[in-house]
Amino acid sequence: MAVDRVIKSGFVSILGLPNAGKSSFLNAVINYELAITSRKPQTTRKNLKGIYNDENSQIVFVDTPGIHEVKNKLDDYMSKSISKSIDDIDLVAVIVDIMTYDTDNYYKIDKIISKVNAKKILLINKCDLIEYDEEELIKKIKSKFDDKVNFEKTFFISALKKKNIKNTIEFIKKELPDGNRFYSEDDLTDEPTKQIIADIIRQQCLYKLEKEIPHGIAVIVESMKKSKSKCMNIVAKIICERDSHKGIIIGKNGIMIKNIGTGARIAIERFIDNKVNLKLDVVVKNNWRDEKTLLANYGYDGKEL
Ligand SMILES: Nc1nc2c(ncn2[C@@H]2O[C@H](COP(=O)(O)OP(=O)(O)OP(=O)(O)O)[C@@H](O)[C@H]2O)c(=O)[nH]1
Ligand SMILES: [Mg+2]
Known part of the structure; x- marks a missing residue:
């Protein structure tokens, strides 16, 4: 009889402004083109779970719509989906686009993540596109968030070129509680x-x-x-x-x-x-x-x- 071995398992919400590369990151971690992506903002409209499995962990990543102003009931649905994604979450991964990090829109992210007790990590994405000074950029980007927001760790990644994704997963794994699998080991998603x-x-x-x-x-x-x-x-x-x-x-x-x-x-x-x-x-x-x-x-x- 198969016995459920204790592993590292939990839920990770992927948050960020539109077009930051959240869905691309989800696809990179599960190594499958599950979430749709595009150059146009607000591509993702509803939360989508992508399940990462290996022998000693199961991480359920939740891709979310980009945080944006509510102008109609669809936006309202998207905004509520984002809030829902942080209910009972084990970790939040905030994604920032290295090309467009210099905006005044961080208060929109602050508003959401200030409600979360779970640990947070910062993922600076699209690092394949430019040269950068890591220390300087971390300082600049962190200064844009509310002072109370604390990130456990920052990773410079490229979701598209799959750069630094393994290290990110390894770090997340260590942060998750001991537990069992929530889904079968073969499941990639629970989406119909x-x-x-x-x-x-x-x-x-x-x-x-x-x-x-x-x-x-x-x-x-x-x-x-x-x-x-x-x-x-x-x-x-x-x-x-x-x-x-x-x-x-x-x-x-x-x-x-x-x-x-x-x-x-x-x-x-x-x-x-x-x-x-x-x-x-x-x-x-x-x-x-x-x-x-x-x-x-x-x-x-x-x-x-
Ligand atoms: N060069 C480069 N492009 C990337 C990277 N990650 C994402 N992109 C591109 O950025 C665009 C937006 O990516 P998405 O993954 O759809 O972004 P998103 O944050 O899910 O966007 P919304 O769902 O609209 O909020 C797409 O054209 C991606 O191909 C990356 O690491 N490098
Ligand atoms: Mg998306």
Whole structure:
């Protein structure tokens, strides 16, 4: 009979401003492209768990939306998700982008982490992009946080190039309590497959559509069924806010939606390791980002937080 060995285990919340590289860090630690990333801010809309496993530890990393101003009910959902991520947390990893560290927005991070008793570490990310003086930069960045915020340790990392990720994990492990696994050793996440596929499709929208349009897009996967030939037939809906946006998403002679569909199909096939036939519909729902019921239908249900 298998006996649960005591290991180091716990939860780590990944916090930071939009675009700092939180989702890229999650992917780097679990060594799998689970979380969607993009150059556009507010790519992540809901908390996503990525589970790191080895023989003597299990670390559940929680990727969160970037901390930003609340302008509608979707923002409010995102903001509540961030607060939820620090409930009962064992450690907080605050990520700062080395290229944009010089902002006045640190008070937004302070507001969240001042409520946390758990230990905190500072991760200075995108270190592949420039030369820097470690001591000078640590001093500068720490001075931007509230005086009361104390970081146990600072790491200079590159989530993209996977630089210094191992050392960061080793440090986190030591900080976690003794315990058992919360999830099976083979689990990478507890997120439903349909939700991950919806996000993969939204990522293609973020890549291929300009300006504000992707921010007003939601995606739901309506059905997934394997055909006799073992191909996975997926039907999904892209929701946008205006007729004019629908026109742009479909594109002249349907070229844009075809492009989005091809990119998404390839990424989904990689994710589920199966051939995919993807059918995308585009519908308009004015103002969905401010409608509670629609938000819940599209995967952003405040009651689930
Ligand atoms: N050069 C470089 N780029 C990075 C690094 N980490 C992330 N990026 C890029 O920065 C952009 C934002 O990364 P994300 O991981 O989506 O950032 P995020 O903090 O999750 O963003 P939100 O979810 O919008 O808050 C993407 O284009 C990433 O490829 C890094 O270490 N080096
Ligand atoms: Mg993200």
